Amino acid sequence: MRALNLLVLLVVTGSIGTMREVSRKLLAAHADDPWHWTYGYSEQDVSKRLADRLGRSARRTPTWPEIEELYAAHLPEAQRGPLLALTAGMFIHAHGKLPKEYTGPVTQPHWATEPVVDADTIRTTIAEVIASTEPLVQAEDAVTSGPREAPSVPSPARSPEESKLWDALAIANRGFLKLQRRFNDLQSELRVAQARAEHSEAARDLHRQMTAGLEGNDLWAMAEQALAQLHPELTRAEVKNLMYERLRRPAGNQLA
Numbered sequence: 730m731r732a733l734n735l736l737v738l739l740v741v742t743g744s745i746g747t748m749r750e751v752s753r754k755l756l757a758a759h760a761d762d763p764w765h766w767t768y769g770y771s772e773q774d775v776s777k778r779l780a781d782r783l784g785r786s787a788r789r790t791p792t793w794p795e796i797e798e799l800y801a802a803h804l805p806e807a808q809r810g811p812l813l814a815l816t817a818g819m820f821i822h823a824h825g826k827l828p829k830e831y832t833g834p835v836t837q838p839h840w841a842t843e844p845v846v847d848a849d850t851i852r853t854t855i856a857e858v859i860a861s862t863e864p865l866v867q868a869e870d871a872v873t874s875g876p877r878e879a880p881s882v883p884s885p886a887r888s889p890e891e892s893k894l895w896d897a898l899a900i901a902n903r904g905f906l907k908l909q910r911r912f913n914d915l916q917s918e919l920r921v922a923q924a925r926a927e928h929s930e931a932a933r934d935l936h937r938q939m940t941a942g943l944e945g946n947d948l949w950a951m952a953e954q955a956l957a958q959l960h961p962e963l964t965r966a967e968v969k970n971l972m973y974e975r976l977r978r979p980a981g982n983q984l985a
Contacts, residue, residue, distance in 0.1 A: 732846050733790050733816070733823040738783040739851050740812055741803050751803065752776045753918075758802040760924045764959055766971075769925050792962050793820065793828030807862045811836070815858055 741751050752767075752775035759765040767775050782791045791799070796816055800809050814836040820828055822841050838854050840846045957968045 732841075732843075732851070733819040734783050734787050735846075735848060736816060736819050736851055736855075737791060737796055737799065739848060740816070740855055741783075741799050743852065743855060748776045748779055749773075751799075752779060755779075755799070755802050756921045757918075758798075760920045763924075764956065790820075790823055793830045794962070796820075797830070805862075808859055810834075811858045811862055812855070815854065 742748065749772055752772045756767050756770075756772065756775060759767050762768060766778075770778075781787060782789065782795070797813070800813060800816075804812060810833065813831070814834045815838060817827060817831055817833065817835045818837040818841060820831075821835070827835070836858075838851075840850055840854070953968060956971060957963070957965070960968065960971070963971065
């Protein structure tokens, strides 16, 4: 279990950075999905829950759908398949069988049967898999960006004044790209905040209906059935807990 958790953690954080950045991207990817487990949570809350599933003190391994959504949110498409194949190999060692949701190829790392494996060994394997996909990533870039320009003829040596102007242009360009990335991050955070506010209001109204008698019981049963179909891996008790967590908690916070 530990090796599988560490593999998933290193795959995701290796491409993004910190757990907080992973949480931010996951929140942005599912900002419009009120049934997703991240809905209504802050970055800190999501980071804590991810740590509970992937960290050193994790109580369980992530489910295969959770692994797939993490990879989909953080990896280029060309890298996703080979890294899922590698993860499937470790999933077999953790659970004794392939996940029912996965029908793709399986890769067994050479350290799969080792009782203890360190992070550097796993990072090396991940790097080898990513390196094998580089031609595919470059092909994707060529498709999305169009034909590349022909190499330009070397320009004559620049004067000191021209060099200063080019340096200033490079600095301005880097600053613009940095501001653009920050603007995109702020847009993602704004979408999450707006969706969370709408969800809190809707949850409060739904909670009032659910406490109104038989009609509320019917609504609760319908919502519980829908949630069970979305998450077949959960037990009935876990579905009920998830219902209270996603619907009643935001309503309580709004009323407080």
